[in-house]
Amino acid sequence: MTKPCERTLSGLRPLGEQRDWPRSFADRLTAQLPVTGLGDLVRIVRECAVRPPAHTLKDVRLLPVEPAPLPRVRPGAVAASWAGHASWVLRIGGLTVLTDPVWSRRIPGTPARVTPVGVPWAALPPVDAVVISHNHYDHLDAPTLKRLPRTTACFVPAGLAGWFRRRGFTRVTELDWWEAAEFRGVRFDFVPAHHWSRRTLTDCCRSLWGGWVLADRSGHRVYFAGDTGYGRCFADIGRAHPGIDLALLPIGAYAPRRMLRSVHTDPEEAVQAFRDLGAAAMAPMHWATFLLSGEPPLEPITRLRAAWAAAGLPRAALWDLPVGGSRVL
Template sequence: MDQTASPLRPASTPRDTGRVWPKNFADRLTEPLPGVRDMLRLVRVGGPLAAIGDTDRIPVRRDGLPTVPATTTALTWVGHATFVVQIGGLRVLTDPVWSRRIPGIRPRFVPPGVAFADLRRVDAVVISHNHYDHLDAPTIKRLPRDTAVFVPAALGEWFRRRGFRAVTELDWWESAELGGVRFDFVPAHHWSKRGLADTCRSLWGGWVLTAPGGHRAYFAGDTGYGRWFGEIARRYPGIDVAMLPIGAYHPRWFMRPVHMNPEEAVQACVELGAPHLASMHWGTFAMTTEPATEPLTRVRAAWAAAGRPAADLWDLAIGESRRLDSA
């Protein structure tokens, strides 16, 4: 990647410095986290050992990043929860993970859909939460230190310790602006943890990106299904595309509170009022016990059962791009 610094800086707000966050955000949990008995039961049934026999069917394309004008919004799926989002003239990374493997999980099934060196520039990064498959230290280390970074409450210090100088921390329903694009941090049904004693010490959520006078894109990060989608739609009407997780949902008794299945993702898209669903969080890492390509099959079936136009389901291959042109 071109290491030349982007001249863009987040709009300054009183939230950027000196804010005292709660010691933990456990009061934001939708449901209680799994206990010791649940963890032992998960180990007995096999834990995160996905059926990887169908990984040769994971769709992959190597189209490269499209060149688009500022009036066009384009999404390129790199893999897992990583997109290159081109919106309002900015190039934004979501939960960037270019590492071949992350702690405790087998190496990724296929390489990233875009080579890191091909990014050329990155104007901003949005982080949904601090789990290792969404906050990847080796990838973050490769970014220029004046990249604009938007993170959940109480996660900013993690970046500042690594030398990042344009870090914006937000609570739910708060916003900041960069280059005319608005970044709104919104709730998710999930949690946070990175070490042995930091459960829920930082917040988690999704992002709504709004171009000036243009498109609106929603990145859910990691989330279970629940009441937040309707509220997000009410506060941010006119979402054009929803990037929603469809994988890492089995066994259901364990994953339901924090990971949607494909049918729930389709319902979430309906509640968000978004015409397009861009699927993610599948086909990259062996995290749970469903077969590797089952999420794709199920989301296509659920989309058809909901009567949605087939072309509006952005069931992207790794490395594939789709675009929203100006009206």
């Protein structure tokens, strides 16, 4: 049996193929789940562990928000625009790709977003493809996906294609770890993450979770980590995909550590993950949008910048964009 995160060679999979999967992917877990039952939920609520301290909420007004028009991208270039949380607008290989698109003001189980969407839906160019990291509500948002044409190419983890097909999407490709498919000259590789999946009370680990490496014909590579804790997967991904130009890495939703360490990197771990990957640049995400955990709103970026400087990494390689910000490779 393949161990969690272990790399196995795989060729390109056909787009849209119908596949059979195991009933559960629990054997891919690399740590105990953070919430395993009703007792955990009661304890979390009792401890108020999923909200920042009240006195820090005033800092929400200081969160960086600078909506701006999407940059022009010449042929052969790559651009990344942060819409907020784990939602990016990537232009690569002539395609416009959305990552974990959440344009809704609210998601189930948490207060409304504290910063606006950085890229208005009306400002988007035609969307060619969507990549989904896993099925948690802050990464898989049905109201947002409903806005897309049903012919949009969707790349999703193993076990999740049925969710999309039931909603009318006709071009859905689901992949296992270390598998890839190619769409109009851009390669989509699905890679491991230290996380889990659940959308209802009865579907824990019924679909897989992971990140994506997008590569164009010019050799540009963008790694979108999705949602993940720290672990060996980053070094494995770096070896399998050398020369990553840009790593989109999560830095928030990490407190309390005893509960979230296994599934969410903290800022210092994100810096180490960047180093493990051997990437040229890093753009932080998964902060400044939804208040999902106990750390103060501004703490993730403050700790990230300090850890980056302490590691002696070049400041120009840290793309700490505001919500709505863009950079072009």
